[in-house]
Amino acid sequence: MAVYTEVADEELFAFVAGYDIGDVLSFKGIAEGVENTNYFLHTTAGNYILTLYEKRVHEEDLPFFVRLMEHLAARGVTCPQPVRDRAGEALGRLAGRPAAIVTFLEGLSIRRPGPRHCGALGETLARLHEAGRDFPMRRPNALSLAGWPPLFAAAKARADEVSPGLASRVRDELAFLAAHWPDALPEGVIHADLFTDNVFFIGETVSGVIDFYFACTDFLAYDLAICLNAWCFESDGSFNVTKARAMLSGYERVRRLEDVEVAALPILCRGSALRFMLTRLVDWLNVPHGALVRPKDPLEYDRKLGFHRRAASARDYGLSR
Amino acid sequence: MAVYTEVADEELFAFVAGYDIGDVLSFKGIAEGVENTNYFLHTTAGNYILTLYEKRVHEEDLPFFVRLMEHLAARGVTCPQPVRDRAGEALGRLAGRPAAIVTFLEGLSIRRPGPRHCGALGETLARLHEAGRDFPMRRPNALSLAGWPPLFAAAKARADEVSPGLASRVRDELAFLAAHWPDALPEGVIHADLFTDNVFFIGETVSGVIDFYFACTDFLAYDLAICLNAWCFESDGSFNVTKARAMLSGYERVRRLEDVEVAALPILCRGSALRFMLTRLVDWLNVPHGALVRPKDPLEYDRKLGFHRRAASARDYGLSR
Numbered sequence: 270m271a272v273y274t275e276v277a278d279e280e281l282f283a284f285v286a287g288y289d290i291g292d293v294l295s296f297k298g299i300a301e302g303v304e305n306t307n308y309f310l311h312t313t314a315g316n317y318i319l320t321l322y323e324k325r326v327h328e329e330d331l332p333f334f335v336r337l338m339e340h341l342a343a344r345g346v347t348c349p350q351p352v353r354d355r356a357g358e359a360l361g362r363l364a365g366r367p368a369a370i371v372t373f374l375e376g377l378s379i380r381r382p383g384p385r386h387c388g389a390l391g392e393t394l395a396r397l398h399e400a401g402r403d404f405p406m407r408r409p410n411a412l413s414l415a416g417w418p419p420l421f422a423a424a425k426a427r428a429d430e431v432s433p434g435l436a437s438r439v440r441d442e443l444a445f446l447a448a449h450w451p452d453a454l455p456e457g458v459i460h461a462d463l464f465t466d467n468v469f470f471i472g473e474t475v476s477g478v479i480d481f482y483f484a485c486t487d488f489l490a491y492d493l494a495i496c497l498n499a500w501c502f503e504s505d506g507s508f509n510v511t512k513a514r515a516m517l518s519g520y521e522r523v524r525r526l527e528d529v530e531v532a533a534l535p536i537l538c539r540g541s542a543l544r545f546m547l548t549r550l551v552d553w554l555n556v557p558h559g560a561l562v563r564p565k566d567p568l569e570y571d572r573k574l575g576f577h578r579r580a581a582s583a584r585d586y587g588l589s590r
Numbered sequence: 591m592a593v594y595t596e597v598a599d600e601e602l603f604a605f606v607a608g609y610d611i612g613d614v615l616s617f618k619g620i621a622e623g624v625e626n627t628n629y630f631l632h633t634t635a636g637n638y639i640l641t642l643y644e645k646r647v648h649e650e651d652l653p654f655f656v657r658l659m660e661h662l663a664a665r666g667v668t669c670p671q672p673v674r675d676r677a678g679e680a681l682g683r684l685a686g687r688p689a690a691i692v693t694f695l696e697g698l699s700i701r702r703p704g705p706r707h708c709g710a711l712g713e714t715l716a717r718l719h720e721a722g723r724d725f726p727m728r729r730p731n732a733l734s735l736a737g738w739p740p741l742f743a744a745a746k747a748r749a750d751e752v753s754p755g756l757a758s759r760v761r762d763e764l765a766f767l768a769a770h771w772p773d774a775l776p777e778g779v780i781h782a783d784l785f786t787d788n789v790f791f792i793g794e795t796v797s798g799v800i801d802f803y804f805a806c807t808d809f810l811a812y813d814l815a816i817c818l819n820a821w822c823f824e825s826d827g828s829f830n831v832t833k834a835r836a837m838l839s840g841y842e843r844v845r846r847l848e849d850v851e852v853a854a855l856p857i858l859c860r861g862s863a864l865r866f867m868l869t870r871l872v873d874w875l876n877v878p879h880g881a882l883v884r885p886k887d888p889l890e891y892d893r894k895l896g897f898h899r900r901a902a903s904a905r906d907y908g909l910s911r
Contacts (some may be wrong), residue, residue: 294696298621
């Protein structure tokens, strides 16, 4: 949610001149996306977003993200469309960073989604999964089972500063997940970061999905678990099963979950809650001096984990089978 | 340059429904303005900026700023136009803060202005001064001569931490300015913060002026001194007299400076350099924990002050009389 990189005027004009999108009329840094710098770019040809990829995005992954957005959009999932420059390239360089211009999507992210938003999100997520089925590239999920122990190693010495007993809770959780994590569920492209900031609505209709910079190849139902965590808890920590039921029903209107996925739902929710707890914990303990972004509370996900540990089956998430 | 206040969806929709500007299509926090929170608001009726006034703007001053923008725009100075709600009010409340919707201006702020930009800026500044002549409201400048000693009092104990000898340099400067500050120069509405961020260009033409939240009633030539400081020094600290000459010529194409103003130019430059040095120094020494904005370097203005101390007359700024 910050502008990390300033762009000099001459550089901007030279960069935009490489595209067939007219002349620059307006250029404003926007508070969108946590990892990258985003500018709203208005030209005589229309509205765009110019993204500068900051260091947390690996340059070698960019072709995966860019081609995925093109692939999904071609199959009816509204997401930013990379604009190709006059040489046919979707990725350029600006201010010393990889950069892309993408189409501007209308709509706003809903900070407090209701059940109808959750239903629409479930449907959109399933469409995204279906549209990604024939995407030919693969990118392993660096933030799944094998990625969690290194995150914990980076944080465990100071975890109890954040909450007493946190280190031992995480140790137990990691052991449980290592022993019980499913090894065969339907796989495909997942968004892997579909928080409310990354979904635009007009009214109660999804108008677009953004920020594909965690997208990877993993269990489809893991994506749903991420969304249950991100969308269905109230700010007081309680789980809103009406929203969860709406989300799962929305999903199943487009793609019916297999029995193995239904059975795995509670553990996938535990894993995804731990994933966000750990990355937030590492960020929390390593806020750089002069940081432009306030770190998010890792304990929010510690509390969500508590809920999932007590869940016996997918019925606790509102699924009736 | 930050979003200080988040707006809940329901509050946003309710607020916008009070205006005749259609339905919300997009709403994004933008990195524009240092003091307030600004959102880019796109509706079925067009593009707008929604501003939430944060605590550094005094609520009782808002009618001055809002009416000034209307007054100037009616006289051909392109600046954001406050949109009145269905009840005819230009100021409302949103998320617990005073708030206004203003029209969106095309153009971009030029980070490294050239002489032509400086010339265009000078002309625009003079037009602004002329257009403000019959503005009926007054607002004293809290950051002129009488406002500097309290700022220094808040910073002097720790000023030498920032640069050895700074406290004594400021003390001498304050004494000099108190003894020599002019007491009768042409007065009127001044912008008082016309840094490059606050002026939009399309090509080399000024397309608009924004951020009137320091505007006040003071010496017109003091505004010019602020602009000389903000636009005519290079990043290595050197003074670019070509840019200054272009700015002053541009100004005089619209409004000729009186002899008393020409004579006062060096001291007005000293005063305005000290003003920005002091406010930056106070901010520098009081960065709150978790600040979203990096403080600006006060020593940049200490160095500029050194240049102005050595200036003998307006000729040092490129004026030929």
